[in-house]
Amino acid sequence: MKKLEIFDSTLRDGAQGEGVSFSVEDKLRIAGALDRAGVGLIEAGNPFSNPKDAEFFRRANTELCLKHARLVAFGSTRRRGVNVREDQNCAALLASGAPCAAVFGKGSAWQVREVLCATPEENLEMIFDTVRWLTDAGMETFFDAEHFFDGYKDNAEYAMRTLRAAAEAGARRLVLCDTNGGCFPDEIERITAEANRLFPGMIGIHCHNDTGCAVANTIAAVRAGACHVQGAYTGLGERCGNTNLSTVIADLQLKLGYDCVPEDCISRMTGTARMISEIANVSLPHTMPYVGKSAFAHKGGMHVDGVKKNTAAFEHVDPSLVGNQRHILLSEVSGRSAMIGKIGEVIPGLSKRSPELDLLLGKLKELEYAGYQFEAATASFEMVVLKELGRFQPFFTVELFRIIGEQDSANRHMASAMVKVRVGDRYEITADEGDGPVHALDRALRKALEVFYPALSGVHLIDYKVRVMDTGRATAALVRVLIESSDGESVWTTVGVSTDIINASLHALADSIEYKLYRDQVGASKKQGDGCGG
Secondary structure, rough: EOOOOEEOOOOOOOHHHEEEOOHHHHHHHHHHHHHHHHOEEEEOOOOOEEEEEHHHHHHHHHHHOOOOOOOEEEEEEEOOOHHHHHOOOHHHHHOOOOOOEEEEEEEOHHHHHHOOOOHHHHHHHHHHHHHHHHHHHHEEEEEEOOHHHHHHHHHHHHHHHHHHHHHOOOOOOOOOOOOEOOOOHHHHHHHHHHHHHHOOOOEEEEOOOOOOHHHHHHHHHHOOOOEEEEEOOOOOOOOEEEEEEHHHHHHHHHHOOOOOOOHHHHHHHHHHHHHHHHHHHHOOOOOOOOOOOOOOOOHHHHHHHHHHHHHHHHHOOHHHHHOOOEEEEEOOOOOOOHHHHHHHHHOOOOOOOOOOHHHHHHHHHHHHHHOOOOOOOHHHHHHHHHHOOOOOOOOOOEEEEEEEEEOOOOOEEEEEEEEEEEEEEEEEEEEEEOOOHHHHHHHHHHHHHHOOOHHHHHOOOEEEEEEEOOHHHHOOOOEEEEEEEEEOEEEEEEEEEEHHHHHHHHHHHHHHHHHHHHHHHHHHHHHHHHHHOO
């Protein structure tokens, strides 16, 4: 297997994505997760650009114990007209304590003239001086040739001269950047092959996703000889994002036979992607290859039947290889095979001839006719199965709730909620405020229940969707509410339906909380059983 070097830029380039902001604590957690996932190089930030990145490197040097990865500090070539020894950016790279530096410089003559406002020769000197100074100081240096592919198409001879300047100064890798993300795989492959011919064994690739081709472009570059791959683990980044490393690693290692991460690390892929998304407060797209919630989801009866006979019928890899799992989605188009398979996950031992199956199939169709949707809300489906078969003991009852909406003179919209819950023969009444009635209700309900179930303090909503089912009835229309929740490790979705959006939301909220409590109870019972068996 040919070894590839994986370079993750989630903490630097990924953090430039819209709506993404990492604290120092966030960055330390993500760096640790990337290391456990087998990533070899972690670009952690620009220590000159902001105090937060400088603090990260200070803390990382003492707090992170990395097994697979080395940290990389990011910065630019020296400024035009400034001696490299006096350049504060270059000094900050050395002071970071990181063993590696990624230095970006212009790989395009047009960019040098129009953006850098320098001469072509000045740019070459800036590249050479910076790389030489850092390598002489003992830092392993990667040169990121910014706008390289556009520069090559405009002036190939000059683009190659920028690579030669870095190579002669001691750069370990020459990284070709499709900075604007506008290239296609055939261009990437052709130009990368030419660069690799001139600088064999030194070429890296860094693609952006503005044409939706970042993954394909990266694979094309690897086929053309690139041995170093840059990207962000979940594709975060400026504009349309960076190459999605979770997709690229799986494609290259599982499909094409490259050695990207240690074999025992690739099964951490799904958990790592979900953890990064959770910390970034960005929903991981359900359809993301390999790690998405729907990556191995099957709904149509023919598909479900085929997968049950042989998983290769509709799955290109075993989901467990990347730490994901198969999902059988249930709806009115599901067949009995899908139903028995999904119910078997909740209540083992039922057969296609079990009377309980007919009962549950009827209940499912009845609820979907009423507006419920279980293909996404599998947690609510589990609750239906358990309750219909008498296998569920409610953890609490909402005795009553009251919502008050307010608008003050400053046009600020607030809401408050009062909730009364019963657990066994005990009652708890609490109130809270929120940025709307559902937010206030969620906070008040959790506040009341945390008195009895402290573990709920770690549960929070990560998505909330409302769909109007029969718009012809205007404000009296039936609405469906889908709520996605997480405890930091697992993610689950519940559904509620009503003509009252608050009631629909409460139903979904209650299901979400009861599902969490039930799964914790089952987990505790298994651990206890394992302990007794030992």
